[in-house]
Amino acid sequence: MKIHSQTIIFIAFQMLVSFVIKAQFTHQDSLRGTLSPIRACYDATFYDLKLKIIPTSQSIEGSNTIYYKSTTDFKKMQVDLYANMQIINISQHDKPLKFSRDGNAIFIIFSDIQKKGEAYSIKIDYRGKPQIAKNPPWDGGFTWKKDLNGKDWIVVSCEGTGASLWFPNKDHLSDEPDSVRITCAVPKGLTCVSNGNLRSTKYLKSESQVFDNKQLDGILPLSYTEFQWFVSYPINNYNITLNIADYANFKDTYTAQDGEKLDLDYYVLKPNLEKAKIHFKQVKPMLACYEKYFGKYPFWKDGYALVETPYWGMEHQSAVAYGNNYKNNEYGFDFIIIHESGHEYFGNSLSCNDHAEMWIHESFTTYMEALYVECTQGYEKSIQYLEKQKIGIRNREPLIGPMGVNYSQPDSDIYYKGTWMLHTLRNVVNDDKIWFETLKGLTTKFKITNVSTQQIIDYFNEKTGKNLTPYFDMYLKTKHLPTLQYQLIPNNDTVELRYRYKDANDSMPIKAGFGLQMYEVIMPNNEWKIKIFQKVEGRELKIATELFYVKVEKI
Missing domain, CATH: 2.60.40 (Immunoglobulin-like)
Structure with missing residues (x-):
């Protein structure tokens, strides 16, 4: 059976990067993956991230002020920042705090008890050269490139690797800040696109004006532009992003079934502007299909955006990364747009708590591709599409891995076996009305919520009136097939x-x-x-x- 080349490449990349999984998990895996008492003791509520990007040295400098609420009394907490990044200072109320480091984990000691139920903040000033992504987006890090006109094109991707590779945060999937402000200063002539809505653009006369008049040693004066973005919804740390280039921007609107209008923003390299205007016309029919099956786009106030990147794509919330070179597949659509945008529902809105349960993000989103085909081309075409996805199944490991150790799935089964599990369950239920009501109800009940595998199974059992637990367990927790x-x-x-x-x-x-x-x-x-x-x-x-x-x- 022939499979379109994009999917073959996608599977190959997934297989290539899968070998980051370790036979034995390390101490650092546990520090990152475990919700220990010194992480569970606080709930991150707001990040105020301020950064200056320095392309000449491929470095960044800035701060993150972490606002949090104490869930218990404590005097010690853990935040995360990769060991290659230098901490300049950690402070509370402008007073320095003591801290120590264990690899990528930072342990902060307070002189005063952080009392249960109270709100606090700490500011972490830092700088360094964040790791460079060898194979983005699967291998995380910064990508420093030039466009065809020789201008800087800088992006970051970090889903599996963790956002702590470029800014300090509580790097655990279970805790999302309720909102984020990203202030990014970049050299004049470049645009910084981040998540949410652009609140302000400020032109700075010289580098010495960037962030509290701090001047970096050895850097020549250079005019900068400061962009401030604001995310008004909870967001996974790995979804916080920066895209920096000489972008052209064009806009559109999508009208929902209830008449409400959604802002659409597109940021593309200037030579690609006209082709993007044509290619991105598929976005509105996609949003209509997803609204039909899963309800309205979940981050309405922040809008929807596609941002051109030098890597294939990534589901950055309200700023979806796109890098598929404006190519449609044999079914007439760009699967990167369809797949990565689907993550706005599964992964960004409905999110798992642990990397071991990433099937929740990828299985449902890959299934959304087939439903998009069904929506636009009919049921039999969607069956053909699913049959091609089946080729990617390896069935060597269960879809759910060990918890609390920053697990990485060793192959692409959370995509393709997962979508076939859902397709199978649709036919076990054998009632499309109930099936689609259950799907839409799932994304409604757990909208902008962290959810576990068991909660999903319980919900399906309740809404379908069938005991689907044995089938979920078989496909998720074993390699066994009937x-x-x-x-x-x-x-x-x-x-x-x-x-x-x-x-x-x-x-x-x-x-x-x-x-x-x-x-x-x-x-x-x-x-x-x-x-x-x-x-x-x-x-x-x-x-x-x-x-x-x-x-x-x-x-």
Whole structure:
């Protein structure tokens, strides 16, 4: 079966970077992945991030003021910043605080108790050369490039690697700041695009005006422009981003079913402006399909944006990174736009608490691609699309990994096996009205919320009225697949189907018949069963493997 080249490359990249997973997790993995008492003791509520970007030295300097609420009395807390980044000072109320470092973890000691229920803030001044991304976006870091006109093109991506590679924060998926202000100063002639809404642009006469009149040693005076962005919703740390280039900007609006208008912003390299105006026309039909299945775009006040980047793409909240060179696939759409924008629902709005449960982000979003095809081209086309996604399944490890150790999935199964799990469950439920009500209800109930695997399973069980737990558990927690054994015995006007599951523990319903419109539900177990079908001229009886992710053995 032929698969479009973009998906092959995507799978290959996923396989390549998967080997960051370790047979034994390190001390640093535990420091990053574990919600220890010195991290659980506070809830990050607001980040006030101020940065100056220095392309000539590929370095950054600035501060992050972390606002938080104490969840218990404490005098010691952990924040995170990569060890190669220098901390200049940590202070509270302009008074320096003592701190120590253990690799990428920073332990801050307070002279006064941070009392439960009280709000506080600390300011961390820092600088350094953030690590360079070798294979963005999967291998995190900064990318320092030049556009075709020789102007700087600088971006950051850090989903798996962690936002602490470039700014100090509480780098754990379970804690999202409620809002963020990003103030970014860049050399004159460049634009800095971040998340949320652009609040102000200030032109600075010289570098000495950047951030409290601090002058960096050895840097020649240079005019800077300061951009201030504000995110008004909770946001994953890894979704906070910077995109710096000589961008052109054009705008549009999307009108929701209720008549409310959503601001659309597009930032592209200037030579690509005209092609982008044509290519990005697919955004509004996409938003309409997603609204149909999952409700309105979740970050309405912050708007929706696509920002051109020198890497493939990333779901940065309200500033989706796009770098697929304005190419559509064989189905006539740009899967990077469709996939990364889908993460606004799964990953950005509905978010997991631990990297071990990243299936929640990727499985649902990859399934959204198939639903987009169904929405725009029909159900049978979506089945074709799903069959091509199936080629990427490896089934070597469970989709859920160990918790609390910054786990990284070793292959692309959280994408493709995950989407086939959901496609299978749709057919187990066997009622599209209930299925789509459940999907929309899921994104509504857990909008802008962290959620666990068990909460999702419980919700599906409740809304569908079926016990789907055994099927979720099988696909998520094991490598096991049901194996359906069957025989076909033709008679004059009928075909006798003999069938059973090879494993005594399997009991998932499946369908058999003469094609999509002519399937019937069968209920296999480990005992041989018989079902008689009337023959259909020109068609062969088959098991519906295009609707269920199972193995089949014809005997």
